[in-house]
Amino acid sequence: MLIAFALAYATCMALSLAMTRHFQQVWPRQKLSPRLATFLRNGGWILLVLTLVYCAKLEGIAVGLVLILGLFSAAAFLLALLLHYAPRVALVLVFAAPLAGLL
Amino acid sequence: MTKTALDIRYRWEITLRVIVAILGGYALANIAAILLSYLLPMSKSDAVMTGILLSFAIYTGAIMWVFAVRSVHKAWLGLIAPTLVLGAVALVLKFSGVAP
Amino acid sequence: MKNGFRQSMSWVHTWGGLSVGWILFFVFLTGTLGYFDTEIDRWMKPELPKDTSTMAQSLAVAEARLQQKAEGAERWFINPPTNRDNPNLRIFWQMSGKDGERGVRGNELVDSTTGDALSSRATGGGQTLYQMHYALHYLPTDVAYWIVGICSMFMLLAIVTGVVIHKKIFKDFFTFRPQKGQRSWLDMHNLLSVTALPFHFMITYSGLIFLAFTYMPLIVASSYGTGDDAERKFFDELFAEGNKIERANSPANLASLGAMVAIAEARWGENQVRYLDIDNPGDANARVSIGRQLDSPLRASPELIFDGVSGELLNDKAAATSAPRTVRDTFLGLHEGLFANTVLRWLYFLSSLLGTAMIATGMILWTVKRRPAQLKKANGPDFGHRVVESLNLGTIVGLPIAIAAYFWANRLLPLDIAARSNWEVHVMFLVWFAALIYPLTRNIMRGWVDLLWVAAAAYGFLPIVNALTTDRHLANSLAQGDWLFAGVDLTLLITGTLFAAAALKLQRRLQQTPAAAANSNKNNGDNNNMLAQKISAQSPEAT
Numbered sequence: 027m028l029i030a031f032a033l034a035y036a037t038c039m040a041l042s043l044a045m046t047r048h049f050q051q052v053w054p055r056q057k058l059s060p061r062l063a064t065f066l067r068n069g070g071w072i073l074l075v076l077t078l079v080y081c082a083k084l085e086g087i088a089v090g091l092v093l094i095l096g097l098f099s100a101a102a103f104l105l106a107l108l109l110h111y112a113p114r115v116a117l118v119l120v121f122a123a124p125l126a127g128l129l
Numbered sequence: 130m131t132k133t134a135l136d137i138r139y140r141w142e143i144t145l146r147v148i149v150a151i152l153g154g155y156a157l158a159n160i161a162a163i164l165l166s167y168l169l170p171m172s173k174s175d176a177v178m179t180g181i182l183l184s185f186a187i188y189t190g191a192i193m194w195v196f197a198v199r200s201v202h203k204a205w206l207g208l209i210a211p212t213l214v215l216g217a218v219a220l221v222l223k224f225s226g227v228a229p
Numbered sequence: 230m231k232n233g234f235r236q237s238m239s240w241v242h243t244w245g246g247l248s249v250g251w252i253l254f255f256v257f258l259t260g261t262l263g264y265f266d267t268e269i270d271r272w273m274k275p276e277l278p279k280d281t282s283t284m285a286q287s288l289a290v291a292e293a294r295l296q297q298k299a300e301g302a303e304r305w306f307i308n309p310p311t312n313r314d315n316p317n318l319r320i321f322w323q324m325s326g327k328d329g330e331r332g333v334r335g336n337e338l339v340d341s342t343t344g345d346a347l348s349s350r351a352t353g354g355g356q357t358l359y360q361m362h363y364a365l366h367y368l369p370t371d372v373a374y375w376i377v378g379i380c381s382m383f384m385l386l387a388i389v390t391g392v393v394i395h396k397k398i399f400k401d402f403f404t405f406r407p408q409k410g411q412r413s414w415l416d417m418h419n420l421l422s423v424t425a426l427p428f429h430f431m432i433t434y435s436g437l438i439f440l441a442f443t444y445m446p447l448i449v450a451s452s453y454g455t456g457d458d459a460e461r462k463f464f465d466e467l468f469a470e471g472n473k474i475e476r477a478n479s480p481a482n483l484a485s486l487g488a489m490v491a492i493a494e495a496r497w498g499e500n501q502v503r504y505l506d507i508d509n510p511g512d513a514n515a516r517v518s519i520g521r522q523l524d525s526p527l528r529a530s531p532e533l534i535f536d537g538v539s540g541e542l543l544n545d546k547a548a549a550t551s552a553p554r555t556v557r558d559t560f561l562g563l564h565e566g567l568f569a570n571t572v573l574r575w576l577y578f579l580s581s582l583l584g585t586a587m588i589a590t591g592m593i594l595w596t597v598k599r600r601p602a603q604l605k606k607a608n609g610p611d612f613g614h615r616v617v618e619s620l621n622l623g624t625i626v627g628l629p630i631a632i633a634a635y636f637w638a639n640r641l642l643p644l645d646i647a648a649r650s651n652w653e654v655h656v657m658f659l660v661w662f663a664a665l666i667y668p669l670t671r672n673i674m675r676g677w678v679d680l681l682w683v684a685a686a687a688y689g690f691l692p693i694v695n696a697l698t699t700d701r702h703l704a705n706s707l708a709q710g711d712w713l714f715a716g717v718d719l720t721l722l723i724t725g726t727l728f729a730a731a732a733l734k735l736q737r738r739l740q741q742t743p744a745a746a747a748n749s750n751k752n753n754g755d756n757n758n759m760l761a762q763k764i765s766a767q768s769p770e771a772t
Contacts (some may be wrong), residue, residue, distance in 0.1 A: 027572045038403070041402075042402070042403040045400065045403075047400075047404065048403055086524075086525065088525040088526055088527075089524070089525055089526070089568065089573070092526060092563065092569075092573065093572075093573055093576070095427045095428065096428070096573060096576030096577065096579070096580060097576065098424070099424045099425040099427075099428060099576070099579065099580050099583065100576060100579055100580075102402065102403065102424040103420065103421070103424045103425075103583060105403055106402075106403045106404065106405045106420050106424070107405060109403060109405070110405050110406070110407065158445075159445065159447045159448060162445070162448045163447065163448055163451040163452075166448060166451070166452060167451075167452075171551070171552075171553070172466070172551070173452055173453075173466065174463055174466035174467040175467070175551045175552070175553045175554070176452070176553075177448055177449055177452050177453070177463065177467075178467060178553035178554065178557060179553045180445075180448045181438075181441045181442070181445050181448050181449075182438065182441070182553060182556060182557065184441075184445050184448060185382070185385065185434060185437045185438075185441075186434075188382065189382075189385050189386055189389055192241070192386060193238065193241065193386070193389065193390065193393075196237045196238065196240065196241050197234050197237050197238065219451070223451075
């Protein structure tokens with residue numbers, strides 16, 4: 027389950043970082059190049075598909091769909107708060123969550 | 130502050146829209162769902178169930194429409210006309226024996 | 230309307246939402262708790278033992294007890310303790326009725342080890358809280374269903390219009406900018422709404438479908454006619470339960486339930502039996518239907534149907550039926566979330582909490598937007614505005630306090646008073662009433678601080694009350710690995726902490742500018758700006 031959450035969270039991170047507004051919450055002094063933005067956005071969509079496939083494998087397609095929607099709600103809400111209050115933590119969590127899941 | 134004529138007219142218009150939306154919308158949603166239940170090629174109970182499932186969506190759409198449209202007059206007509214037409218069709222279907 | 234599509238939809242969203250917001254908050258908050266209704270039930274009945282029996286034991290005990298209490302019944306129903314919904318063995322029975330009337334019904338929780346009925350303190354438990362979610366309280370159910378239905382329709386409108394008027398819904402998806410007054414409240418309201426939008430839409434539409442037969446009777450009548458018989462015909466055809474087998478009125482022993490369960494478990498796997506539905510027990514025409522655990526949002530179980538006397542498997546009934554029924558069952562199944570495992574259940578709880586906060590922030594946003602202009606008025610804020618502000622405080626913080634009071638009453642009311650379970654609920658509504666009155670006596674901003682502190686104490690001290698009145702307190706439950714009790718106590722503690730954090734934050738902001746908490750008539754532009762900032766600084770975490 028932690029892996030599923032980690033995937034959902036990573037998706038949200040990628041899609042949010044593809045926007046200048048949020049990129050600059052994490053790296054205030056950097057500029058978001060259009061190429062990086064596209065890369066992050068595409069990566070986000072790929073991660074979204076991966077998350078769906080993972081959840082479907084875990085619980086079947088019906089429950090998997092419900093699960094993924096729930097995970098995204100939690101991940102997106104958490105990310106929005108972290109991006110403001112603790113952007114570095116937000117970033118670290120992308121790596122920490124799957125690690126915790128694999129352990 | 131005294132209420133200007135415009136003020137009163139605005140409040141009256143809003144009140145009318147609310148009434149038309151709630152009552153007229155309910156009427157349209159029901160008639161549309163009933164007609165649908167008569168026309169759907171499934172068992173009677175399934176058709177009724179389908180009509181019921183869709184009725185809330187129709188109701189929501191109707192209410193939004195009443196507030197989106199430019200004049201109250203148009204709102205009122207725009208609900209009543211389809212309701213009457215669909216209702217007539219439903220009645221015809223019922224009395225001609227096609228519908229249950 | 231004249232001003233354009235977005236503006237007219239905005240009007241519908243604002244006024245539609247405001248007019249029923251407090252009832253919707255009640256419905257959402259009790260519904261949120263409903264996802265843990267069984268857990269709350271158990272916490273409120275600390276005397277109940279943990280059930281550690283085997284399936285064979287449960288069946289034997291259940292059958293014996295049913296034989297004792299309901300011999301010759303029309304129907305028996307057994308819920309073995311195999312899933313989260315039924316932590317203890319539960320039995321139902323329905324006796325035959327006379328002349329088409331429904332027979333006497335009864336149900337009991339049974340101790341699987343002793344075979345006696347389980348007794349616990351008289352309490353409505355989590356079930357009562359959950360039932361308020363659709364049936365309110367103190368009202369006839371029909372009236373309540375209509376009120377909840379109308380509010381749900383308004384909710385549906387609010388959701389759809391909300392999406393329509395949200396111009397930058399994708400761009401603002403992760404946006405939250407606190408400390409900016411009205412902008413922050415809007416950000417939070419949007420965030421809560423959009424991140425859990427699929428849930429909000431599903432829960433509202435499915436809520437309407439739950440009671441759709443009440444709300445849309447004309448559609449049924451147009452095909453089946455009016456009257457109770459017509460309605461019954463519709464239900465019989467729709468739910469196609471098949472012909473109910475009549476009693477033969479010749480006694481015959483019920484075949485071994487254990488053997489039937491063994492066949493079911495062989496097909497489905499261990500612990501997959503959710504219920505046993507026995508028609509005409511003790512009669513020659515007995516039937517036993519064994520239902521499977523729910524493993525998908527479809528709110529119907531596959532069933533194995535056995536001849537009650539010979540034990541022979543007669544039918545393997547799939548759960549899926551016609552398309553419209555399946556759509557209905559899926560909507561209802563998604564709404565109730567009975568199929569959800571622990572993680573998914575917590576996600577349901579979280580999404581529902583986001584929805585509750587969405588409603589709260591919407592109501593607060595309404596006042597925050599208008600407060601600066603209202604404070605400038607010669608005689609202070611309008612009556613309507615003050616009513617909304619009081620109702621907001623009294624509901625958004627008052628209702629949580631009232632629910633905590635319900636739990637306090639559960640622990641503190643003497644066990645032997647008459648109508649004890651009713652009194653627990655009375656306490657809840659009395660406290661809510663007090664919370665609704667309180668804002669009228671106090672400056673509204675200070676009122677928020679006060680009630681937030683009360684909420685912090687009401688929740689934070691509950692685990693201590695638990696420890697003082699029972700032995701199923703946090704220390705014990707952690708030691709024994711009783712995650713149900715530990716979970717409830719920990720959630721109460723966390724809730725108390727969050728309320729305390731909010732109270733502290735708001736209190737500090739108010740202290741920074743003594744003139745900030747103003748109901749004053751003085752036309753002070755600076756004060757109003759700072760006031761807006763104080764209000765924005767208050768943590769949006771109000772539930």
